[in-house]
Amino acid sequence: MVDVARRAGVSHQTVSRALNSPEAVLPDTRRRVERAMREMGYRRNSHARALKTSRTGMIGVVSQGNTDFGPTRMTLAIEKAARERGYATALSIIHDARPDTVESTLEFFLSHGIDGIVVITPVPALAEAAKQLAAKTPVVIVTSGLWPADNLSVAGIDQELGARRATEHLIRLGHRSIAHISGPMDWFDAKGRVVGWRQALAVADLKAPPMVQARGWNAENGYTAAAELIAGRNLPDAVFAANDFIALGLIRALEERGIRVPEDISVVGFDDVEASGYFSPPLTTVRQPFEDAGLAALELLLDDSEHLTSVPNFIAPQLIARGSTAPS
Amino acid sequence: MVDVARRAGVSHQTVSRALNSPEAVLPDTRRRVERAMREMGYRRNSHARALKTSRTGMIGVVSQGNTDFGPTRMTLAIEKAARERGYATALSIIHDARPDTVESTLEFFLSHGIDGIVVITPVPALAEAAKQLAAKTPVVIVTSGLWPADNLSVAGIDQELGARRATEHLIRLGHRSIAHISGPMDWFDAKGRVVGWRQALAVADLKAPPMVQARGWNAENGYTAAAELIAGRNLPDAVFAANDFIALGLIRALEERGIRVPEDISVVGFDDVEASGYFSPPLTTVRQPFEDAGLAALELLLDDSEHLTSVPNFIAPQLIARGSTAPS
DNA sequence: GACTTGAGTACGAATATAACC
């Protein structure tokens, strides 16, 4: 900056002003400064700037589970929203939920000096750590099933509503015995979808068949869980699977036993993963508005005024009806 | 740091030394300092540190196409490798390939002061910009089909080899007419897979049927391309699809016309996307070692000595044989 | 003399205050 100043024949102070409040400097001087900057390929040193202003223009995103669909998509959505608002995104993905790993990751971010952290936390472990964190830096938790606390905002996608919509769709088609294969119950999302499923059934005065739990979110887990479902005495008319991959595993298991989808059983998934429209049959599912949720999270993080909101900002997912569901 | 020093009854200099070269300070003094740091919840200011050392412990990852399988997985792999080596990862995803967008993104990183950049570049546009960048900061390009240049290392996955393995698998099964549905040909990966397919056919003395191009990497594109393939006079014995989703769209298109997979036509995909083992039929495909490639990229970036390598570090993918291929 | 500690300064930008026209 000093060099630029010398070249432009002004003081470094003038250069600084030309950058930070251009209107406070004579147009003529400003142009000289700008030209000098261009000629020298000057680039502001963000560390010196951060040192003085203690703002970095960088937010941290902490996520968990590197390949799961939801967290991944949410991460990308937040990155996009952040960049549109001029913020860079630092990413850290936690592979195990051990408290010390979690803490060291959060410390890592904190020590890298960021303006705020978005924690994508599908399971309680991370959420707890995030609460601790909120004392030291602005934090937004992206999840379902949690409520805002002090210094802590919450955004996410309304899992219960999504599950209700899936189940209601099956009810509208005339199904009466609607089973659910849940995801791993330590996930907030899995719990929310169970609740939504039960709600919809209750409203329609239907009994909930015994629930089957998948041990993970993959097709393999769905396949295994399906065996358990089928072993039960009465086959349901329809199944709401906790996500698309579980639905896929289920469909495969049914197919192997000669049970046709949707003729014998209707199946609904959740997520609308890529290509789910080309499964056979094309999968009816619930699409999650990740980008909207990411945007909401970012706004909570950046707008201090909003930080006081005491109601979580949960966004509504959308039902995508396709070929895996049919009237009973 | 001054506060810590005061509390520990030493100078700020001693505190600094206790942090940076602990062995150069008396164990007794060090313990006093450490205790003071703990008591005060001291945390090193990374900006001041970066200002002085001009190293941030942060690398940038620039990628393109937010939902495509390859780039996404590669990004996550690099983040993992980086964190294992104590580096944080800043992420920036480019949604369009307009030169000014690209340049401003790279500038953005540069001005945030990072120790190096990994550019995941499936298409040439980004690669060009990355070359410019290499003059200013260490850069590693992750791609296929490019060669290292000055200050520019290249790592990636050997697409040609993967395609050869897929095609050879079909040849071994006795197929003679092996078609290919390529990905969008502006992608290096798409080109590499075409080359590998041709190579394998040439070695086996087989003629390559006319190639069909998909206009994107999605199932929909595969479905559309399949129509074109089927419209040709002679149906091939087997098809090597440029990725799993294209394969899925193809299978669906075949199925709709009563052509069975694998009885009538064998199909191989590429990527081994989640759940591809539960497609119907389970998809034979080529798995890409993203984590290995990410690690390789990071090592190239961080080990200056290696920066001189003139041969790209391409890692071998692996064939996963499943039910969508059968002997002819 | 080898080892440990302390004082002072530089990194690069921002800002309060003073000086200029």
Place this chain on the structure above:
DNA sequence: AGGTTATATTCGTACTCAAGT
């Protein structure tokens, strides 16, 4: 006086060099 520019100091850490044991 009113609008611009310049001077001097600050942020927190690392490092050179000198002083102390």
